[in-house]
Amino acid sequence: MSEIAFFGAVEIGLVYALVALGVYLSFRVLDFPDLTVDGSFPLGAAVCATLLVAGVNPWIASLVAALAGSMAGLVTATLNVRFKILHLLASILTMIALFSVNLRVMGRPNVALLMQDTVLTPFYGLGLPDHVVRPLVVLVVVVVVVLLLARFLNSEFGLAMRATGVNARMARAQGVETDFHIYAGMALSNGLCALAGALFAQTNGFADVTTGIGTIVVGLAAVIVGETVLPARAMLWALVGCVVGSILYRLAVQLALSADAIGLQASDLNLVTAVLVAVALILPRMRLKAASKKREAVR
Amino acid sequence: MITVNGIHVTFGRGTPLEKHALRGVDLTIPEGQFVTVIGSNGAGKSTFLGALAGDVIAETGSIAIDGVDVTRWATPKRASLVARVFQDPMVGSCTALTIEENMALAAARGRRRGLGFALRGDRRRHFRERIAELGLGLENRLHDRMGLLSGGQRQAVSLLMATLAGSKILLLDEHTAALDPGTAEFVLGLTRRIVEENRLTTLMVTHSMRQALDYGDRTVMLHEGRIVLDVSGEQRAGLDVPHLLALFAKQRGGEDITDDSLLIG
Ligand SMILES: Nc1ncnc2c1ncn2[C@@H]1O[C@H](COP(=O)(O)OP(=O)(O)OP(=O)(O)O)[C@@H](O)[C@H]1O
Ligand SMILES: [Mg+2]
Numbered sequence: 001m002s003e004i005a006f007f008g009a010v011e012i013g014l015v016y017a018l019v020a021l022g023v024y025l026s027f028r029v030l031d032f033p034d035l036t037v038d039g040s041f042p043l044g045a046a047v048c049a050t051l052l053v054a055g056v057n058p059w060i061a062s063l064v065a066a067l068a069g070s071m072a073g074l075v076t077a078t079l080n081v082r083f084k085i086l087h088l089l090a091s092i093l094t095m096i097a098l099f100s101v102n103l104r105v106m107g108r109p110n111v112a113l114l115m116q117d118t119v120l121t122p123f124y125g126l127g128l129p130d131h132v133v134r135p136l137v138v139l140v141v142v143v144v145v146v147l148l149l150a151r152f153l154n155s156e157f158g159l160a161m162r163a164t165g166v167n168a169r170m171a172r173a174q175g176v177e178t179d180f181h182i183y184a185g186m187a188l189s190n191g192l193c194a195l196a197g198a199l200f201a202q203t204n205g206f207a208d209v210t211t212g213i214g215t216i217v218v219g220l221a222a223v224i225v226g227e228t229v230l231p232a233r234a235m236l237w238a239l240v241g242c243v244v245g246s247i248l249y250r251l252a253v254q255l256a257l258s259a260d261a262i263g264l265q266a267s268d269l270n271l272v273t274a275v276l277v278a279v280a281l282i283l284p285r286m287r288l289k290a291a292s293k294k295r296e297a298v299r
Numbered sequence: 300m301i302t303v304n305g306i307h308v309t310f311g312r313g314t315p316l317e318k319h320a321l322r323g324v325d326l327t328i329p330e331g332q333f334v335t336v337i338g339s340n341g342a343g344k345s346t347f348l349g350a351l352a353g354d355v356i357a358e359t360g361s362i363a364i365d366g367v368d369v370t371r372w373a374t375p376k377r378a379s380l381v382a383r384v385f386q387d388p389m390v391g392s393c394t395a396l397t398i399e400e401n402m403a404l405a406a407a408r409g410r411r412r413g414l415g416f417a418l419r420g421d422r423r424r425h426f427r428e429r430i431a432e433l434g435l436g437l438e439n440r441l442h443d444r445m446g447l448l449s450g451g452q453r454q455a456v457s458l459l460m461a462t463l464a465g466s467k468i469l470l471l472d473e474h475t476a477a478l479d480p481g482t483a484e485f486v487l488g489l490t491r492r493i494v495e496e497n498r499l500t501t502l503m504v505t506h507s508m509r510q511a512l513d514y515g516d517r518t519v520m521l522h523e524g525r526i527v528l529d530v531s532g533e534q535r536a537g538l539d540v541p542h543l544l545a546l547f548a549k550q551r552g553g554e555d556i557t558d559d560s561l562l563i564g
Contacts, residue, residue: 152414156413159403159404160407162400166394167392170385171404174378175376175378175379175408175410176375178375
């Protein structure tokens with residue numbers, strides 16, 4: 001793997017670390033299987049790119065993109081909480097709707113960012129090569145997000161959100177307004193995914209409606225890899241695990257793609273990821289079964 | 300004080316499975332009274348406690364706590380007034396969270412939950428002191444996940460959690476039913492101590508006639524969604540288990556009660 005390819009993999013891993021954090025919030029903290037992500041990631045890219053073309057400050061554009069993602073999360077949460085639509089279905093509805101929305105936002109299937117200033121522009125002239133600057137800037141954003149998120153999940157409000165996902169009945173009996181926490185968590189989760197989309201557009205120099213496909217699976221893969229290499233209970237370390245998982249996943253992908261012997265091409269990525277996640281979901285169950293068989297045998 | 304006036308609850312209204320679970324329950328419980336609740340399976344005991352806690356909303360009638368009409372309040376809002384311990388230790392706690400996180404969750408009951416740390420140093424110390432009072436050695440296991448505790452330990456911690464936020468009403472729905480006899484005895488003793496120390500107005504559902512008479516100041520029997528027996532004071536003191544079983548049998552239209560293993564002892 002060349003140096004450029006290595007830094008490229010780390011960069012994309014860091015961008016998708018934000019997706020992993022969002023997916024961790026919905027799937028793990030709230031126990032809400034949410035596919036909205038496939039729509040909120042390109043939504044973030046679309047909103048950010050459109051605003052940048054219109055000459056808006058890149059940080060503000062990124063923030064607005066994140067807010068747009070939060071709105072998408074709120075739509076899914078409303079369909080589920082208020083109108084009792086099954087969470088998976090609710091999120092698929094939002095995701096499909098977002099495909100149209102994203103086209104509307106951009107006015108065309110893709111937007112190129114050629115001359116526009118991005119959040120990266122001020123750091124390009126500081127002596128480091130561009131392919132190092134990009135992951136560094138994203139790293140700073142990711143570190144800040146991880147610290148804030150860990151702080152949040154350890155607060156009284158965050159603890160109530162975790163309880164909502166673990167045992168909603170108990171949480172309500174302890175006075176937690178579980179519905180409100182689902183809204184808040186889903187907004188936060190999709191806001192992070194949209195922020196990832198905004199950074200993706202700025203680091204890659206384009207936004208495209210099709211970039212969202214498979215985002216959720218990539219995010220899940222990162223969460224699962226993270227949980228495997230860093231099985232932690234403390235909030236901060238669990239979140240760091242998501243980030244590490246995302247980077248490792250991208251490095252593994254890069255390695256597989258650059259090894260000619262395997263004969264994989266970039267378009268095989270979704271298949272490989274899906275297989276990886278499926279295996280990761282099946283393994284623990286097999287292990288449980290094996291363990292109970294063993295117990296029976298002992299008896 | 301709890302004032303319940305003619306509440307009705309129907310599940311699955313308009314469906315073939317329609318069930319009129321509470322059919323006009325009236326009950327006034329003065330502050331600090333400890334009431335034991337008995338009745339056969341499906342009598343409506345859990346539904347009644349659920350109606351007090353807000354899990355089921357009464358369609359007619361009213362419920363007031365300390366003079367405040369809470370009939371239409373949802374569970375989280377009522378939680379500031381009402382603490383509960385469930386039959387299934389899994390239901391009453393967050394098994395994936397640590398013991399101290401569970402306690403922090405309970406301690407914030409009825410308060411606005413802000414962005415301050417859920418577990419600050421002084422709170423941790425307070426939790427450690429309180430859990431040490433249980434005498435189970437759990438003060439050294441505050442960082443353990445709740446799911447690692449035995450059923451009895453978890454019910455003991457659940458009882459403690461019920462007292463952390465200073466609510467005045469405690470609802471216990473067969474909270475010792477999942478425990479072995481020795482552990483059940485311990486948790487019941489703890490229940491009595493906690494109720495007395497905190498002067499809690501308490502309702503305890505039990506299938507044991509012995510417990511129903513041994514604990515508390517008053518015993519209420521539910522049958523088919525109505526209160527069919529309400530004894531306290533002298534009258535209750537004069538009752539023993541065979542008496543109560545006979546009364547029970549009468550309510551059930553003279554069915555042979557010895558078949559009902561749930562009612563013995
Ligand atoms: N959520 C529900 N939906 C439909 N029917 C219900 C529901 N909850 C309770 N019921 C029915 O209402 C009746 C009263 O149930 P409840 O759970 O209050 O009885 P119980 O006295 O607590 O019985 P047990 O001793 O078995 O716990 C039963 O016939 C039960 O099947
Ligand atoms: Mg019951």
